[in-house]
Amino acid sequence: MTEKKSETRLQWTRRxxxxxxxxLTTRGAVALYGAAMRELAKLIDSPVGVFLAPRDLLRDGPxxxxxxxxxxxxxAVLRQIAAQYDPPLGRRRNPINDPLRQAxxxxxxxxxxxxxxxxVPSRRPVNEMDFALETPFAYDAxxxxxxxxxxxxHAFYPDVLPLVIEKLGNVPGALxxxxxxxxxxxxxxxxxxxxxxxxxxxxxxxxxxxxxxIAAKFxxxxxxxxxxxxxxxxxxxxxxxxxxxxxxxxxxxxxxxLGSEAIVRSILSLFDDxxxxxxxxxxxxxxxxxxxxxxxxxxxxxxxxxxxxxxxKNLTLEFPSGSMFWGRTAAIRPLLDLDIxxxxxPQESGxxxxxxxxxxxxCVLMIAESRGFEWLKVAQRxxxxxxxxxxxxxxxxxxxxxxxxxFQPSLxxxxxxxxxxxxxxxxxxxxxxxxxxxxxxxxxxxxxxxNPQQTFGGIAxxxxxxxxxxxxxxxxxxxxxxVTDADIEADAYAALPGYTPAxxxxxxxxxxxALIDANEREGGRLNLRANDFFFATAWWxxxxxLSKERDRARYFGGARPFIYLIxxxxxxxxxxxxxxxxxxxxxxCGDQTIAIINSEELFSVMTEKYRFxxxxxxxxxxxxxxxxxxxxxxxxxxMLVYGRPAVARNAFELICAALIIWQQRxxxxxxxxxxxxxxxxxxxxxxxPVQNATVGGKARLDDYADYLNRALVGVSxxxxxxxxxxxxxxxxxxxxxITNAFAxxxxxxxxxxxxxxxxxxxxxxxxxxxxxxxxxxxxxxAIIARQCHSEPPADATRVFDPRAVAATLRQAVALPLVSTxxxxxxxxxxxxxxx
Numbered sequence: 001m002t003e004k005k006s007e008t009r010l011q012w013t014r015r016x017x018x019x020x021x022x023x024l025t026t027r028g029a030v031a032l033y034g035a036a037m038r039e040l041a042k043l044i045d046s047p048v049g050v051f052l053a054p055r056d057l058l059r060d061g062p063x064x065x066x067x068x069x070x071x072x073x074x075x076a077v078l079r080q081i082a083a084q085y086d087p088p089l090g091r092r093r094n095p096i097n098d099p100l101r102q103a104x105x106x107x108x109x110x111x112x113x114x115x116x117x118x119x120v121p122s123r124r125p126v127n128e129m130d131f132a133l134e135t136p137f138a139y140d141a142x143x144x145x146x147x148x149x150x151x152x153x154h155a156f157y158p159d160v161l162p163l164v165i166e167k168l169g170n171v172p173g174a175l176x177x178x179x180x181x182x183x184x185x186x187x188x189x190x191x192x193x194x195x196x197x198x199x200x201x202x203x204x205x206x207x208x209x210x211x212x213x214i215a216a217k218f219x220x221x222x223x224x225x226x227x228x229x230x231x232x233x234x235x236x237x238x239x240x241x242x243x244x245x246x247x248x249x250x251x252x253x254x255x256x257x258l259g260s261e262a263i264v265r266s267i268l269s270l271f272d273d274x275x276x277x278x279x280x281x282x283x284x285x286x287x288x289x290x291x292x293x294x295x296x297x298x299x300x301x302x303x304x305x306x307x308x309x310x311x312x313k314n315l316t317l318e319f320p321s322g323s324m325f326w327g328r329t330a331a332i333r334p335l336l337d338l339d340i341x342x343x344x345x346p347q348e349s350g351x352x353x354x355x356x357x358x359x360x361x362x363c364v365l366m367i368a369e370s371r372g373f374e375w376l377k378v379a380q381r382x383x384x385x386x387x388x389x390x391x392x393x394x395x396x397x398x399x400x401x402x403x404x405x406x407f408q409p410s411l412x413x414x415x416x417x418x419x420x421x422x423x424x425x426x427x428x429x430x431x432x433x434x435x436x437x438x439x440x441x442x443x444x445x446x447x448x449x450x451n452p453q454q455t456f457g458g459i460a461x462x463x464x465x466x467x468x469x470x471x472x473x474x475x476x477x478x479x480x481x482x483v484t485d486a487d488i489e490a491d492a493y494a495a496l497p498g499y500t501p502a503x504x505x506x507x508x509x510x511x512x513x514a515l516i517d518a519n520e521r522e523g524g525r526l527n528l529r530a531n532d533f534f535f536a537t538a539w540w541x542x543x544x545x546l547s548k549e550r551d552r553a554r555y556f557g558g559a560r561p562f563i564y565l566i567x568x569x570x571x572x573x574x575x576x577x578x579x580x581x582x583x584x585x586x587x588x589c590g591d592q593t594i595a596i597i598n599s600e601e602l603f604s605v606m607t608e609k610y611r612f613x614x615x616x617x618x619x620x621x622x623x624x625x626x627x628x629x630x631x632x633x634x635x636x637x638x639m640l641v642y643g644r645p646a647v648a649r650n651a652f653e654l655i656c657a658a659l660i661i662w663q664q665r666x667x668x669x670x671x672x673x674x675x676x677x678x679x680x681x682x683x684x685x686x687x688x689p690v691q692n693a694t695v696g697g698k699a700r701l702d703d704y705a706d707y708l709n710r711a712l713v714g715v716s717x718x719x720x721x722x723x724x725x726x727x728x729x730x731x732x733x734x735x736x737x738i739t740n741a742f743a744x745x746x747x748x749x750x751x752x753x754x755x756x757x758x759x760x761x762x763x764x765x766x767x768x769x770x771x772x773x774x775x776x777x778x779x780x781x782a783i784i785a786r787q788c789h790s791e792p793p794a795d796a797t798r799v800f801d802p803r804a805v806a807a808t809l810r811q812a813v814a815l816p817l818v819s820t821x822x823x824x825x826x827x828x829x830x831x832x833x834x835x
Contacts, residue, residue: 038082045075094487094517097524100505103405104523105129107316107414120293122317123414127386131405132282132377133270134390136262141269141393150176150228152221153235154213158189160236160250165193167258171232172265176200178224180216182209211345213237213323214357222336225329230271232257232326249284253324256281256379263380267326270376270399275437277331277373278365280320285385287321293362295354300363303356307334309370309411318375318410319362331368335360369411372557372817374435376406400437404506409435411554416521425579427485427540431518433548434506434525435555441531441813442478443470446541448485450492450515453698456679457725458567461598462537465565465618465800469535472802473809479513482526484541488517530556531813535563539570539583546589558817559592561613561808566606567598568722573649594805598722600794605721605744614808616800619791620728620750629705630733632783635712636674639773640735642716642726643677643695645686650679651717651740651760652686658765659690666770673773676707679726708733712776712784715769719760721745727754734784736772738765750789 016039024032065073109123124130151168155161158181168175177197179190187206194202207220213235225231234257237250257280258264267279283291293300297313304311345356365375381390391402408414413432427448445466447459455463470479481499493501499515504524518524532552534545545562553559564586571580587593590611596618597603603617641659645652663670674692681697699707714730714737727739731751739747741756748754755772757764 034082041075041078096501099503120297122292132379135378137266137393141266143268148228149230152178154216157236170261177202178221180220208342210342211357277368278327278375280325282379296359299359331373433528433551436509436527436529438509444480445535451489468802472806482516542586563594600792601745625701626705636710638711639675639713640711644679649719657762661766662769738768
């Protein structure tokens with residue numbers, strides 16, 4: 001090999017000055033700063049490698065420093081800075097996701113379990129990104145129809161009730177009153193206040209002084225709710241524990257809910273949306289610093305368990321602080337149906353936290369969400385100091401648009417870095433979701449990449465099967481491709497012209513065919529429809545599919561299967577550990593899985609080990625493009641090697657060792673043979689001391705077919721039950737092919753010109769190579785015809801048929817979307833298991 005000349009210091013300086021000038025004049029000073037940081041990273045550590053954001057130094061820095069050392073840690077930080085300021089020289093950031101970066105919501109959160117005083121901290125959106133609808137709306141908003149409405153009021157302080165009654169006069173149309181208090185004397189006073197009420201019936205009840213307004217409003221009138229579609233919860237609130245800071249709280253809530261007829265009409269018009277369950281005022285600004293779980297977390301968790309909802313503190317805590325809000329009876333029905341009575345609440349003793357009542361207040365929205373309902377917040381501009389967070393509503397269409405900012409589901413994970421192993425197993429970074437209002441069914445392909453230079457056989461097969469299934473589903477289904485592990489390159493967009501590039505962000509979700517770059521996770525959401533179906537292509541994408549199905553069921557109810565293209569027994573890719581366990585877990589959700597298994601051999605192995613709802617196999621067939629290009633041309637002394645150093649199961653090192661042994665013991669014959677490594681690009685230095693070898697890289701199909709036409713010997717190993725296509729393609733093209741056997745796999749049954757060593761070690765493989773070369777060398781310059789193959793024994797009824805899978809999906813769409821009340825562990829963990 002020719003020795004590379006070293007660069008002098010002067011040459012190094014001139015080169016960097018020239019490059020710096022080009023960057024400055026073409027991309028600007030900011031890009032130049034980023035490029036400089038990357039060069040500094042190159043000097044200190046390496047130009048490529050992991051990234052470590054400066055903001056994550058305190059969290060991840062000590063561990064990274066301990067495991068990788070100071071130079072690697074400095075290099076990681078510098079590479080991150082380079083990626084931020086000069087994306088072309090660092091980690092690219094897809095401009096398609098610009099809306100995501102601009103609209104991403106940040107949160108206040110601590111993984112700290114409790115504060116020193118025992119309070120459980122909460123996850124909350126930062127003040128600047130906590131949005132509400134401005135009321136009254138900036139158009140003449142009115143509900144489409146009249147609804148039965150009841151005002152349920154707890155009047156512990158009857159002297160405040162006249163103010164409440166006055167505000168209720170702003171409700172247009174009929175309105176019944178249900179008023180509770182705790183003594184007969186107060187009841188008499190209330191009867192006098194309500195004597196002139198003419199808008200509807202009045203029901204007054206005396207309730208035990210337990211559970212404050214919460215117990216009275218929910219359980220004191222439990223029997224009443226069934227008669228009304230909507231309700232408003234109010235109480236004669238005083239907050240003596242809050243001092244001057246909370247003195248205006250009651251008036252703030254009443255004014256935002258009932259401040260004028262226009263405000264009430266605006267709010268009631270929102271309930272024309274059947275999915276809306278609760279409308280409540282934006283939090284009083286003075287309260288924002290204390291919106292936490294307090295001492296109520298355990299009580300709230302136990303309460304929600306009773307309706308089959310499991311929570312954790314990593315979820316966003318949102319609730320109607322002050323417990324006044326408009327609501328739909330169906331949204332709180334799970335709470336009303338619980339066996340809770342006044343005796344379950346503690347005796348009144350001036351408690352300010354830590355009671356069942358406080359826990360219920362914090363659970364109301366989660367209860368509504370658990371049955372498929374949503375919520376919205378409202379506020380008047382002159383009552384709330386952060387005006388930029390109040391969204392003006394000029395039309396019903398703007399409500400639809402603003403919902404994406406205001407409604408942030410409490411039962412959905414918003415932590416894109418939740419998993420402790422997400423840093424070490426990067427492919428498992430959670431995909432977050434957002435409920436879509438688009439009702440059209442959709443099939444979504446989850447794939448690590450669609451970039452042509454990264455699209456090997458497995459992904460190509462997935463794209464092909466996905467396309468076949470979409471064709472069978474027809475116009476009734478929309479399509480979506482979500483890329484999870486690689487930024488989508490320009491040539492990938494060009495190769496998929498039928499798909500609309502869309503950001504990984506909550507949106508109106510109106511594309512009929514969307515291409516989503518979800519590699520940049522932080523702050524993003526994946527739209528989920530009631531009839532979304534997922535097509536997984538690897539174990540971690542199957543984990544995503546299962547996770548998104550749980551999210552979908554939580555948003556909309558019902559159950560939907562997912563399609564799992566199984567192209568190998570993936571747990572065997574890794575040593576025994578976290579990855580192998582995570583991979584195998586995805587095969588153990590049989591009732592949900594429509595398995596499409598690549599090859600008869602793998603089908604036999606996987607269906608023997610695991611149970612699936614349905615299982616099909618994809619029989620081997622030569623790629624159509626390759627078949628068209630195969631031709632009878634004279635053969636050359638060329639050996640094709642499927643060599644992928646980055647893929648352990650292709651046993652690259654073993655092949656190189658065998659080639660060296662063969663060449664060194666049979667040098668004269670070996671000198672006449674050229675060896676071409678195909679499959680991926682890699683430095684040719686990895687081949688040394690193999691002689692006469694070149695790296696062909698990832699060849700285009702036409703070039704690959706040309707190699708197959710001219711070569712005489714092929715070597716391709718796959719240390720797994722999947723046969724892989726290269727040895728079968730080599731054999732069918734007429735090459736003497738050397739590959740390995742494995743449990744459930746013996747490719748000699750398919751082609752007579754395949755050889756498998758009894759042992760897979762360098763010496764045995766070298767013997768097989770030497771024997772193959774000796775057998776075929778007489779055919780140099782001759783024509784060798786394409787070979788016929790035998791199909792291994794398999795159940796012909798289980799051959800993949802797009803019509804059968806499409807029929808299953810159509811049947812699932814026809815099933816009703818009923819709320820299942822499914823229970824999920826740690827909902828903020830996107831890979832939780834239903835049990």
